[in-house]
Amino acid sequence: MEVFEVVRPGFFTTIQDKGRYGYQQYGVPVSGAMDSYAHVLSNLLLGNDDGKACLEITLLGPCLQVLRDTAVALTGADLSPTLNDCPLPMWEGVEVSSGDTISFGSQRKGCRSYLSVVGGIDVSPVMGSRSTYVRSRLGGLDGRPLQAGDRLHSSDSRGNLPLKRLPPQCIPLYSTEHRLRVVLGPQDDYFTEKGIQTFLGSQYVISAQADRMGCRLEGPSVEHKAGADIISDGIPPGAVQVPGDGLPIIMLADRQTTGGYVKIAAVITIDLPELAQAELGEIVRFSAVTEDEAYRLATEYEQSIDRLRQRGR
Amino acid sequence: MPVEPRRQAMMYERPRFLPGGDRALFIELGDTIDPELNRRVRRLLLTIQEAALPGLVEVVPAYRSLLVYYEPRQIRRRELRARLDDLIHESLTAELARPKVTEIPVAYGGEYGPDLGAVADHNRLSPEEVVRLHTGATYLIYMMGFIPGFAYLGGMSPRIATPRLPTPRTAIPAGSVGIAGSQTGIYPAESPAGWQVIGRTPVELFHPRRQPPALLQMGDYVRFVPVSDEEFHVIKKKVGQGTYKMEETPVTQEDESGGL
Secondary structure (H helix, E strand, C coil), X not given: CEEEEEEECCCEEEEECCCCCCCXXXXXXXXXXXXXXXXXXXXXXXXXXXCCCEEEEECCCCEEEECCCEEEEEEEEECCEEECCEECCCCCEEEECCCCEEEECCCCEEEEEEEEECCCEECCCECCECCCEHHHCECCECCECCCCCCEEXXXXXXXXXXXXCCCHHHCCCXXXXXXXXXXXXXXXXXXXXXXXXXXXXXXXXXXXXXXXXEEEEECCCCCECCCCEEEEEECCCCEEECCCCCCCEEECCCCCCEEEECEEEEECHHHHHHHHCCCCCCEEEEEEXXXXXXXXXXXXXXXXXXXXXXXXX | CCCCCCCHHHEEEEEEEEEECECEEEEEEECCCCHHHHHHHHHHHHHHHHHCCCCEEEEXXXXXXXXXXXXXXXXCHHHHHHHHHHHHHHHCCCCCCCCEEEEEEEEECCCCCCCHHHHHHHCCCCHHHHHHXXXXXXXXXXXXXXXXXXXXXXXXXXXXXXXXXXXXXXXXCCCEEEEEECEEEECCCCEEECCEEEEECCXXXXXXXXXXXXXXXXXXXXXXXECCXXXXXXXXXXXXXXXXCCCEEECCHHHHCCCC
């Protein structure tokens, strides 16, 4: 069923779900929501299964006309959302009616907002996912960002009961300094001890070269032992590549599946949402955790999402 | 037990498990680009896929390593590692399917291959000799990756190796066949590239609605076959209609040794 007409598309609005898994062996990137936490929450707030597709809205939001009575939930960055010119509350389910207008204003905090609708945004899945991968024009709406005049559909099933109230501690406070926890490796042995110290002890700044594929940082150069090239291998989410210039690049949702630069570490996945909301010029610091610690943090996170899901049942 | 690989030294005695963040781990089998090592990767890939481990999300095979994605809630990292250790052992006897050679028709030179002349000049060859050397080899597909449908090929004659362009082109068409250093490859989609483009194929290397979506597969082989401008258009039309049949032959020993 039609749910939104796009009046203005915004700067870069795409359809994203949890990502496209199982096709990296053919060179197809995972894609999916950059801020996986905000994406999951936007679904749980409506009682959707957490894999439903939503709109990922970047910096400058769209203007959407609502085409039928339903409910929406908006999470992630605060881009001054409005419903019929009144502030649209975030991090909760909001009833909307046919004829309403959802719009956005100036960017207040964070970079990416997630707008879910009951039943999820429905497009025909490509390789098992509705996520848009713009570089190869895959998924979403013809593999591209939204355009004026697009009409978006939603499925009409609400899987579960919506989450009534979100505990306040579940709403992230986006700061301008970001501490990212990493697991060192797979190629930390390609760096000098000094290089590792520089990486873990320095302050880096988010450069202008930051998009869905990766985030290039500026700051002190990380010293290699001998060269930055390896025999190409897979690139896990959050992998920190360090090319010849010694400046780290954090590989994100649309990262290529394989690459030949050394990877000093990988940011743990629960810290990637923080990076998805980080703006140009903001500060990043890395700290190392062990694999066991990273495993414990990942499972704790999953359990906390499970608890929220249970509340909705 | 299988026959011991010829070049044992290039493989680690014990595979290395390396961290890949909190949801993936690397298994590295060696540190070189070598067909036998690459077969070990494929044997392990097959064995892992057949084992259907709970919590396993996907495996990304490469030249000499595999990146295993898993769901931490469904399988403990230590348990996964133990299971993978068993599978590494099992994989030594895994039987791989007989590889095939896929013929890729290529129109060389002219508008299809603007850098054919430059590759010839760089190597003090005639354009015809470059084409002969490029089509004379059988290339092993070591891995897929980089962009959808892109094959990392091995086996190009060093006599046509050519450095990348000093300034990359902003766009080369889908199907462009190029040389970068000692590597050759086919661009599945229009893309910016610094490769020396020597020709173009009309076949589709990647189609999202096809299963599998990539035309080529790791472990198989590729041979380039020169076609005329006219043939290029005939094939392109057939590809568009979905009636083009790729030429595929079982691999011979000569192919496996490179065909040169």
